[in-house]
Amino acid sequence: MLIIKDLEARVGEKEILKGINLTVNPGEVHAIMGPNGSGKSTLASVLAGREDYEVTGGSILFQDQDLLELSPEERAREGIFLAFQYPVEIPGVTTINFLKTAVNEVRKHKGLEALDAVSFLKMMKEKSKLVEIDQALLSRSLNEGFSGGEKKRNEIFQMAMLEPKLAVLDETDSGLDIDALRIVAGGVNKLRSPLNATIVVTHYQRLLDYIVPDFVHVLWNGRIVKSGTKELALELEEKGYDWVKAEASLA
């Protein structure tokens, strides 16, 4: 589904991604780990199409399409979802209204008719149970006054509503307590299917106890320097990143 080849990207003058290679197939969960500043969030942002990040080399194929040719909204409509690390607040726009607009854009793109209010509300009620999100929160302005946990749950709720092919979770566990973590991870797991894929960007092993990855990649200095299975994550938890950095430097 996703083929990233020799991807290079920079922000302003600073080169951050220096040659990423990654292939993600349907049904898979890939974890991207690495020390601070390694480029994890940059990778997530580049996949979403954030303008500040300039792609200077390489390619990204998503479902056989050149992803770099598509605008952020087109990528979203094709089925890419980014769960933001710091979800932004939009006063005056309710989550309901926001999602109705988004869901209907995606449907329009797929040639489907827009959902009427009744069907939409029904869908919302169903999906909100996945992340135990209070219906009352959804009538409020998007993320306004939400706690960290509520914001992250709202991200996963939106994911449930938009049913993406590829979900990129950017440090979804940051700022969450154990209970919130369990609920968020539970939601992500319930959405997993053989037809979609997930890239989980995280520092810590903790989240991966709940969202068990098929592959773990270590990103350091703009490159994926080591790949393995979920055992790799456990090893990192135990030993830290130094040994990986050392290995990479020697190579």
Added chain:
Amino acid sequence: MSKETDILDEITTSEYKYGFTTDIETDVIPAGLNQDTIRFISAKKNEPEWMLEWRLEAFRIWQTMETPDWQNVTFPEINYQDIIYYAAPKQKVSVNSLDEIDPELRKTFEKLGISLDEQKRLTGVAVDAVIDSVSIATTFKSKLYELGIIFCSMSEAIENHPELVRKYIGSVVPVKDNYFSALNSAVFSDGSFCYIPKGVRCPMELSTYFRINAANTGQFERTLIVCEENSYVSYLEGCTAPMRDENQLHAAVVELVAHEKGEIKYSTVQNWYPGDKNGKGGIYNFVTKRGICLGNKSKISWTQVETGSAVTWKYPSVILKGDDSIGEFYSVAVTNNFQQADTGTKMIHIGKNTKSRIVSKGISAGKSQNSYRGLVEVMKRADHARNFSQCDSLLLGDKCGAHTFPYLEVENPTAQVEHEATTSKIGEDQIFYCNQRGISTEDAVALIVNGYAKEVLKQLPMEFAVEAQKLLAISLEGSVG
């Protein structure tokens, strides 16, 4: 950034879709303003002597006044001798059926989406259309008349209900009030007159569309709405004008009178031609609107969505004379490109236990300047007055300006006056968040702006609310950068 500026360049040429002109024979007088002009206008309308005298006196007063200079909008000096003060489509003076109206005129109104067709009464909106200076047709007149409601053009009112007009005209906005009210009083062309008798709740929205068609004309409409005891009316005003290179002046006067327990709801969706993207042309919208809550427990609320005009200069106000009376002002004022706005309200608390509420949402984009100017005055004997004001400014881009000039003059120690103000901008992060959920930048701006203006838009009668939402989106096209 480069991608966004491309979109900006592309879309700022978006059309003002009401910019067409209608080719109909128009009766115009030569430009210029003197006593003869006024006599001509009055004669054309078959006005009684007292009306002509009133106009002439206003003209004398106007000649002694000077153009004001305290406003936060700039425009080249207006040459009042260079304006045509009367233009009317050449057609039969009175029409008994809509079939008698010039088909070109009817087409104009169709293009504007205004149905003069009585058959379309499903919307339950009674429409009076004023093109240039003349009121074209008032639908549903007879049905309203059965209830004792008078809804007709000002000209007709002067002819058929002179005692009412004479009683109230100039009582809320005196001739001397300001430069433009004096001018209007001298040369006013037409407008709407609405009278709701005691105990009657007007069963439909009353609506008037103003359209300035002929070049170089000014439009000076005069509207008067009177609600007797325990009555109610909701009135809508919509405005458009064709695109022309020169500026055109629109100096209207609107007076509202509410007697005991009477309620008047006045909504405006103003979409006058705003000038092109370089600031050339556009309407000067200098309007004096004022309501007086004469009776106890009366209520007047103003709701405006101003998206057009090169320069908007108006302060719909309420004089709260009756005890327990309520005044409200809800406004969304959008300026884009080179538009300027200096708008707001005045709430004058005179009676006891009076309440006023002000919600003003300014949206600035492009290189425009948007000012809110508001006065809350609590007079010495206005016991237990309460006011709440909220003035918010939203900036799109970094080349526009938002200004707030709140004036609070409180002379009574029991008054409760609250004022809140916020300034914000639409962040790139917010736009990107919307993009990432499949929403285009244009739609994202529309979504966010509508959310911002929601509190005001929900005051509008439903038919207008939908149009206003679309209008907001259109007037901000290409403004994100």
